[in-house]
Amino acid sequence: MRGIRVQRMLTGVSVEPLARHPQAVPVLREWFEAEWPLYYGPSGPGSAQRDIETYANQGSLPVGVVALREGKVCGVAALKAESIASHTNLSPWAAAGFVDPLLRGHGIGRLLLSALEEQARMLGFGRIYCGTSTAQTLLQRCGWELIESISHDEGKSLGIYGKAL
Numbered sequence: 169m170r171g172i173r174v175q176r177m178l179t180g181v182s183v184e185p186l187a188r189h190p191q192a193v194p195v196l197r198e199w200f201e202a203e204w205p206l207y208y209g210p211s212g213p214g215s216a217q218r219d220i221e222t223y224a225n226q227g228s229l230p231v232g233v234v235a236l237r238e239g240k241v242c243g244v245a246a247l248k249a250e251s252i253a254s255h256t257n258l259s260p261w262a263a264a265g266f267v268d269p270l271l272r273g274h275g276i277g278r279l280l281l282s283a284l285e286e287q288a289r290m291l292g293f294g295r296i297y298c299g300t301s302t303a304q305t306l307l308q309r310c311g312w313e314l315i316e317s318i319s320h321d322e323g324k325s326l327g328i329y330g331k332a333l
Contacts, residue, residue, distance in 0.1 A: 181242065181276055183283040186232035187224045192241040196220045196234075199244070199266050219264070223248075229260055229291065233283045235267070235276045243267040245280040247287050252299045254318065255328060260288050262298040277306050289333045298329045307331075 186192065200216035201208045208216040223232025223246040235243030244266050251261035262284045267276045288296045298307060299320070304327050308314075312329040320326035 181235050181237045181274075181279060183233050183235050183243075183279045185226055186220070186234050186244070186246075187226045189234050189236070189241065190224065192234050192244075193217070193220050193224070195241050196244050196266075199268075200264070203266055219246075220244075223264065231287055232264070233280060233287070235280055237271070237276075242271050243276045243280050245284055247284045247291075247296075251297070252318075252320070252326070252328065255297070255299070258295075258297045258328075258330070260291070260293055260296060262296055265303060277303065278310055281306070281310050285331065285333055294333055296331050296333060299326050300329065301326050304329075 197216045197220055200220065204212075204214075206212055207214040220232070223230050225231050230246055230248035232244060232246040234241050244264060245262060246264040247260050248263050249259050249261070250256055251263045252258075262281060265277065265280060267280070285296055297315075298312065300307065301320075301324055304314075307329045310331075312331040315328045315330045318326050318328060
């Protein structure tokens with residue numbers, strides 16, 4: 169299999185390329201619109217459908233992965249060239265990370281991050297970055313280091329993290 173290696177946990181969760189699971193797009197679109205309404209909502213500048221379809225790519229950025237449990241999508245993440253406008257000198261970025269709220273705390277986020285790290289290595293990157301205001305603990309548990317904290321989106325604090333691969 170070319171691309172991302174399928175990963176499994178004892179809980180029966182696998183992480184696979186989004187490109188192999190086009191049936192996940194409607195669920196992912198709903199999740200994105202609900203989780204990030206200012207960006208993907210009706211008056212927001214983004215299109216969840218367009219972004220998700222862009223992540224259904226393999227072999228180059230952007231690329232997305234989905235977590236599956238018993239054949240049902242339970243998480244998503246993407247690796248993309250740019251994420252934070254003030255930090256375009258850094259690339260690639262772990263982004264668009266989301267785990268079904270009912271399944272959080274079971275290692276799915278860790279599997280998604282690991283899959284993105286593997287994909288970045290396969291694409292020849294030596295480092296990976298992530299900007300977050302909500303997943304600091306997960307990133308730190310996975311060996312990521314805080315590079316800096318910035319004010320983002322109406323003064324909201326955002327941590328910029330990096331990890332050597």
